[in-house]
Amino acid sequence: MIVVLLVVAAVAAMVLEAAREAVQQAQRDSVVAAQSFASAPGMVEALRGPHPTAVLQPRAEEARKKAGVDFVVVMNTRGIRYTYPYPQEIGKKFVGTIEPALHGRTVVEQAGGPPLPTGEGTAVQAVVPVTDARGTVVGLVSAGITVKNVARLWLPQLPIALGAGAAAVALAGAGTTLVSRRLLRQTRGLAPAELAGMYEHHDAVLHAVREGVLIIDADGRLVLANDEAKRLLGLPGDARGSLVRELGLPEQITRLLTSPEEVTDEVLLAEDRLLAVNKRPTFPDEGRGGSVVTLRDTTELATVSGRAEVARERLKLLYEAGVRIGTTLDVRCTAQELADVAVPQFAGVVTVDLLDSVLQGWEPTAEGWRRLRRAAIGGEHEMMPMYPLDEVITFSPKTPQMLALNQGQGVLEADLRQARGWQEQDPERARAVLERGVHSLVSVPLRARSVSLGVANFYRTGDSPAFEPEDLSFAEELAARAAVAIDNARRFTREHAMAVTLQRSLLPGGSRSRTRWRWPGGICRRRRGSAGTGSTSSRCRADEWRW
Template identity: 55%
Template sequence: MFIMQVLIVLLLVVTAVVVLLIQSRTDRFDAARDRTLAAAEAFAHSPGLVAAMQGPDPSAVLQPLTEAARKDAGVDFIVVTDRNGTRYTHPDPAQIGKRFIGTIEPSLHGRVTIEQVHGPLGYEYQAVVPVEDSHGAVVGIVSSGMKVANVSSAFNRQLPVILGAGAAALGLATAGTALVGRRLMRQTHGLGPEEMTRMYEHHDAVLHAVREGVAIVSGDGRILLANDEARRLLDLPADAEGRTVADLGLAPRTAELLLSDRTVTDEVIPVGDRLLAVNNRPTDSRGGPPGSVTTLRDSTELRALAGKAEVARSRLRLLYEASVAIGTTLDVRRTAEELVRTAAHEFCDYATADLAEAVLHG
């Protein structure tokens, strides 16, 4: 069970770390896109750019400007080209005058392009924007970009932090799982889910099958459990579980016994037209939670049977005494006197026996 919990925690932590890595990488490239696009658009709309591009030596004027803007913007390059894609500027002066590597057709129609290309500096992430004159005509393009390796390196610098946080989270989660698992095992006495399910099913079946009522009351006086027989004997409502004993409208003596933490054995109390034999035991006597367990047994029928048994026993005793005391002599008169004496003692105040004259004289 513990291994299963650790595997689940491990899966969750690994999933979270992977999602965090993907999100961090996406955020870095989104930030690079925003930075390159902002730098390109800012330079494309800078004052004097169109005039410099249309001047006699655009490279001499624009090269120092693009390098200064590149450093200020924190990008790897800012390139200015004419409509044909011929570079006016580049961080590597050897690339000036060569054709721009990338897509320029959309920019020639006034649109912005963001792409990844293999350029002179390596694998590059660049934004291409148009340069328009005062009449809206495209006179060239400005491209700003960053090397993908630099974007990735910034992301890679975050890896130790992310992985370290993931490892710490995994360690804490594993330790927490172990502590919770130990606590659960201690509280369930080492029983696993199957054993607990089986025990619950057995206990539930027993509670609903026994002829005795069982009621469990918490330390704050609430009914935690009442089986079918307890509901019948105490006439409890259907929603009794979870309610306080004081809210159930029970007789004062019955409520006092249910709320009591004293030990009671076979104490008989009247409940309606029944006589209930009550046993009560506190639940915290062995370190359990505060509360009590009360069992209820209907002794009305038992007492009625006991009365009938007592009557039968007295009659048997009478028969025994009569068999001993009566008929021990052949004297009919004395036998009649003994019979009358026994009957009067047990069944009536006085009795008489009339003997025929022929019986008396044989």
């Protein structure tokens, strides 16, 4: 059936191609005839003369017969015919498209309607402009061939195409019958569709399954091994057909694969893997030899389970960060909340360095990136020679912190012993930090509203594993949430300072040393701090407030 359809499709394609060629030939002939007549001498003068039909009708008929087309029509710019093969059609509106030709372009189309009074149907026609010496369109010429006559160009080829198709169908049918009979004998009666489906399913399962599959015949030869089995056992690509005992497998595995006994979930060691092995006979009911073996890497299963647990813990930590970070509108407290949340679930030590302008409530600027003030430290930092709180740190351009700020994305240093830029910042301090067991770092910019507020640094210490790219993505997510809270606290600090300044300017001079304002849920008392420390506020209940 498929062969018949292919032959029919081929014959149809041949017929359609012949018809298309005939139409294209008719279009070319129509364009040539129209252009030749439009450029004939005296055409412009005849169109502008008092009797264009009398002059042009004989010429048009002569040109039509010489060109072998069905009609040559001369018309004015309104589409009114001056010539036509049938005189009774002269003076009527031309059937077709003339607008592009009025702008100097050639139109080739298959026009509908009855262009000929004999009802010969549509026609393939071309419309070209007639222009004077200045390029002005003074008239139009159309030449064309009816579709009926176009068909006469390719219909003689139809019997040849049909005969060739019939012969091809006969030969293909005979060949298909012979081949099908032989295939049925060799495939035990399975049809081609059944064979194809069986092979596709078999191949898809072997490649997609995350277990190794081996098929061994009665002679102990490897008949089949899927990709996973080759990976788990380290088999070469040409292992198929080899004796199992010649594959160089461990003795314990070789003995199990060549024995006739069934095996269920027996764990064997293959290099650094623990494999769970199952073995069943290939033909249990027929008593024939051979077996099917499946292998499963229990080590990878444990690894996958561990990754799932890590992902669950990360989601839990993000949820906890959303609850704990941003509980106050204090910049330093919010930075400390970030450090406390990340320790110890994600990092051993966390430091947060912010721009001075952020701590004071002002908009951060790129000029202040080189000088950051340590706003928070969390984790096992007491014995670590880290920069202390409130210390101003000038980071060099090659440090992870400055790279993170300049790039606007996190920087991972999986092994700080190889991090030259981090060590060059302060070699003695870096050496002391490494001696305390700090070995891995992730520096992430704190960005809110596309502006960097500072940088958060996450350190791994002791026996904890080094940071990986997945950890960098998590740190960026955690820092992004904290950055929003820090920016909110910064904006509150700015607005609060402006409000206090305005309040102090409105109070009598004697009352400016002590100012009270309302706080949501209570009253805050403002006290002047010592020089250089700014002012502080303490919270008290509303019923304790008094002037």
